Amino acid sequence: MTTIRNPVLPGFNPDPSICRVGEDYYIATSTFEWYPGVQIHHSRDLVNWTLVRRPLERARQLDMRGNPDSCGVWAPCLSHADGLFWLVYTDVKRFDGSFKDAHNYIVTAPTIEGAWSDPVHVNSSGFDPSLFHDEDGRKWFLNMQWNHRRETFNGDAGSPAFDGILLQEWDAQSKSLVGPVRNIFAGSGQGLVEGPHLFRRNGWIYLTTAEGGTGYDHVVTMARARSIEGPYELHPQQHLITSKDDPDAILQRAGHGQYVETPDGQAYHTHLTGRPLSPHRRCTLGRETGLQKCVWRDDDWLYLEQGGIVPAVDVPSPFETVRKDAPSRVEIDFDGPDLPLAFQWLRTPRPDRIFSLSARPGHLRLFGRESIGSWFEQALVARRQEHHRFRVETVIDFSPETYQQVAGLTHYYNRYKFHALAVTLHETLGRVVTILSCAGDFPDGRLSFPADSGMSVPDGPLHLAMQIDDNDLQFFWRPDSGNDWQSLGPVLDGGVVSDEGGRGEHGSFTGAFAGLFAFDITGRGLPADFDSFCYEALD
Known part of the structure; x- marks a missing residue:
């Protein structure tokens, strides 16, 4: 049986x-x-x-x-x-x-x-x-x-x-x-x-x-x-x-x-x-x-x-059947008219305000809205973490004009518990990849920047990745023309992106997501385009 x-x-x-x-x-x-x-x-x-x-x-x-x-x-x-x-x-x-x-x-x-x-x-x-x-x-x-x-x-x-x-x-x-x-x-x-x-x-x-x-x-x-x-x-x-x-x-x-x-x-x-x-x-x-x-x-x-x-x-089981294991690797190319069912977003019944699959065919376009910590209108589209060890990769095309415009890849639980690999603009370094991290809802939920100001990156599409091994998280990036992934920042505490992270048990009780985000706190709604999303279980 x-x-x-x-x-x-x-x-x-x-x-x-x-x-x-x-x-x-x-x-x-x-x-x-x-x-x-x-x-x-x-x-x-x-x-x-x-x-x-x-x-x-x-x-x-x-x-x-x-x-x-x-x-x-x-x-x-x-x-x-x-x-x-x-x-x-x-x-x-x-x-x-x-x-x-x-x-x-x-x-x-x-x-x-x-x-x-x-x-x-x-x-x-x-x-x-x-x-x-x-x-x-x-x-x-x-x-x-x-x-x-x-x-x-x-x-x-x-x-x-x-x-x-x-x-x-x-x-x-x-x-x-x-x-x-x-x-x-x-x-x-x-x-x-x-x-x-x-x-x-x-x-x-x-x-x-x-x-x-x-x-x-x-x-x-x-x-x-x-x-x-x-x-x-x-x-x-x-x-x-x-x-x-x-x-x-x-x-x-x-x-x-x-x-x-x-x-x-x-x-x-x-x-x-x-x-x-x-x-x-x-x-x-x-x-x-x-x-x-x-x-x-x-x-x-x-x-x-x-x-x-x-x-x-x-x-x-109640009767004889065959277990059909889920595929260990799922690749999304955003070529269809609808968001794949595995994905959700936060709070708003107006998805047209935060993303589009038709504005740039073959891409998921996120319209930068409020910050990654917003309770109102946040452009974050994500799928559940289903494995203790996994890797996510995406390709982003994003040209920020100010440090207030940010987009990228995130391991997300809530406004106080997330790590994000972010593309943004720095006054002296130009376009950079950096890390925004919020590792718990006390004392005041402020951001930390484990990669400091970040690393200068060339124009054009960028490949972003994150890999979670139980409690450890590492971010990676590479240019569109390159094959070698470069790590960014230290190994982070991915385990804080959990029910017990931050305030601990009963402080929150949802679950971890891997997703794509964009925010533009200038209010101009700068878009970020994502060409693909790949989730691979490493268990």
């Missing part, structure tokens, strides 16, 4: 919601500030997965201009009922401080690949929403409740920010919530309860939630009740999946997932996970998606098939 190799979705693919329709399986994952919103992968065998859609693709569905880092689309829930796919998602507008300002929406579509509806606002009481289609046709909306207070009651400790799981009925005809709001689950002692999902089996209604935050104490907690309103009793183990007590497990940070059954009744459960690198235990690939084989025991509780609660790297 072919095995499922975890993670099934490598690189930044957190909070997996899984949905089966017939023999087709779909997983929706969070995209945070990256546009278009929500990644949906498809599979027929649970082994091989293909990215097929990002449905939140226009301003009426999603506009994240001004959203801080690690905000935007959190924890979508994908389901199918009444001949429609239903997608529930949050747009979070604030990260630091006491508030989150999280708005929950529903969109629908008859097919995954087709156009999705304009959103309907549901509520804003907390994030991580889900929609449960019950057997009697009623629909139930769940989300965690956010508590901005820090009160004490009867001498107890301050009230938790993660203040239980709310349940309310959703009326699909009026497109509104109806009936009472009930807080049905306070979580286990692990705390930080979020990510709720419901399903029915054998007269029980089961609730799975995420707890413990997104770091190394993350868990999937399971509970059940006879009535949807509760009361809910905890699983005998409390947690279905976690690595919190096994620091040697390959799959760490395991939590936040959803249950699914195959047509013949085999049980699986998704979960997010991370694969830390030593010596700093930083997950440079961000939070990825794993899938575990489960079994039902006589006590009507779900357990991991391999026993225990620690997720396995290899688990049995």
